[in-house]
Amino acid sequence: MLRANLALMAGTYANANLAAEPGVLKNVFEANAGIKVSKTANLWLDAGIFSSHIGFESAISKDCWVLTRNIASENTPYYESGAKLTYTTTDGKLTLTGLYLNGWQRINRQNANSKPAGGLQVYYKPTDKITLNYSNYLGTEGADTVRLRRFYNNFYGIFQLTNSFGITAGFDYGIQQQAKGSSDYYNVISPVAIARYQFASKWAVAGRVEYYKDKNGVLIATGTPNGFKTTGYSLNLDYAPIPNALLRLEGKVYDSKDAVFTRLGNPVNTNPLITASMAVSF
Numbered sequence: 608m609l610r611a612n613l614a615l616m617a618g619t620y621a622n623a624n625l626a627a628e629p630g631v632l633k634n635v636f637e638a639n640a641g642i643k644v645s646k647t648a649n650l651w652l653d654a655g656i657f658s659s660h661i662g663f664e665s666a667i668s669k670d671c672w673v674l675t676r677n678i679a680s681e682n683t684p685y686y687e688s689g690a691k692l693t694y695t696t697t698d699g700k701l702t703l704t705g706l707y708l709n710g711w712q713r714i715n716r717q718n719a720n721s722k723p724a725g726g727l728q729v730y731y732k733p734t735d736k737i738t739l740n741y742s743n744y745l746g747t748e749g750a751d752t753v754r755l756r757r758f759y760n761n762f763y764g765i766f767q768l769t770n771s772f773g774i775t776a777g778f779d780y781g782i783q784q785q786a787k788g789s790s791d792y793y794n795v796i797s798p799v800a801i802a803r804y805q806f807a808s809k810w811a812v813a814g815r816v817e818y819y820k821d822k823n824g825v826l827i828a829t830g831t832p833n834g835f836k837t838t839g840y841s842l843n844l845d846y847a848p849i850p851n852a853l854l855r856l857e858g859k860v861y862d863s864k865d866a867v868f869t870r871l872g873n874p875v876n877t878n879p880l881i882t883a884s885m886a887v888s889f
Contacts, residue, residue, distance in 0.1 A: 608643040610651070620666065624685050628714050635714070636666075636686075649695040656714055657691070659684040660706060660728045661742045663763045663775060669886040672775065672803045673843045674857035678819040679779045679797035682826045683759070684712035684744075689723070704728040710746055711757065719750035736767040748783070755784040757825075759795075771805040783825045793823035809848065815841040831865035838862050855884045 614636040625633040639655025664671045664680040689708040695701070708724040709716045716723075724746025731739045742761045747754040763777035777799045782792040799817040806812060821827045822834035829835050841859040848854070859880045866874035 609640065610642075610653075611640040612655075613638050624666075624712075625714075632714050644692075649697070651693045652690065653693065654690040656686060656688045659687055659712070660691075660704060660726060661744060661759070661761045663740065663765065663777060668855070668884060669853045669888065672773075672801050672813045673815050673841050674855045674882050674884055675841070675859060675880075677777075677797075677799045677801075677815060677817050678837065678839060679761075679777070679799060679817070682819075683761070683779070686712060686714070688714045700732055702728070702730040704730070708744075708746065711744065711748065717748075717750070719752070720747060720754060721751055722747045722754065738765040740764070753787055755787060757781065757783045773803050775799075775801040775803075781825065785823075793825050795825050796820045809846055811845040813841075813843040813845070815839070815843070817841075829865065829867045831867055833864045835867055836864040837867070851888045853884075853886045855882075855886070857882045 615634050616636040617634055621633050625635075635656055637656055637658060639653050639657055641651045641653030644650050644652050658666065661683045662680045664676045666685045668674055668676075687706070687708050689706060691704055691706040693702060693704045695703075704727065706726040706728070708726060710720070710724050724744065726742065726744040728742045729740065733739075740761075740763050744757070744759040747756050749755055759779070759781035761777070761779050763775065765773065765775045767773040779795070779797040781795040783795075785791045785793055797817065797819045799815065801813060801815045803811060803813040817839045818837070819827075819839070820834075820836050822836065824830075824834055827835040839859065839861045841857055843855065843857040846854045859882070861868065861878040861880075863876050863878075866876050868875050868878040870878075
């Protein structure tokens, strides 16, 4: 049994997030194919370009509870390439995936880096109202002469407490070598919580609280004494006039220990933002 998936894209997302990819690869959202490798078990081997196995938020905004993605999701891969082996139990409650990857958000291997990366994902859905997930990534960053080992962990749970009210809680923890061959590591920590309430058939509201600490600039370099140590608060309102359309409005503020943002050319500690969107799917 075979399966295949191809999705292309264009626009500012492709320009910003696939800037390092050559030619037409910038326009590939997903391109993969797989073969079922067992006659009796639900075991698949897939290869190609996939959405990231890390995090609970999609690159497609309308599929997320809040219009903008949380800080941890913005600083982990949107996509990845390589091969993966996926096993799903007969009852569909548990999915185990092992991945062989070209790197951290890369379609092609990084120049002069000969080491592949890898990851694991454990996805467990015991009931329709509970989802639990653990994902990790192990790889190296930089050319072989200076490469640094990175190990990243992502945990999250989605709990639909009632038909109209749900909570998502996540926690990310990553480490990276301070220097090649070193046994000392820098770390990144980020907890996040989101609550969503559907208060009418076409209306929903969601709130998010998050914290991100990257003192040494592993993923977010600031050049300031405390690095990127930021708390974020978001409030989101959704209106779905028809099933395949969604209007969204989000107010958000970031509050950082150091002045890592700019306003009118000056460094500041806070960054407020109002975002609106309209999405139509076919």
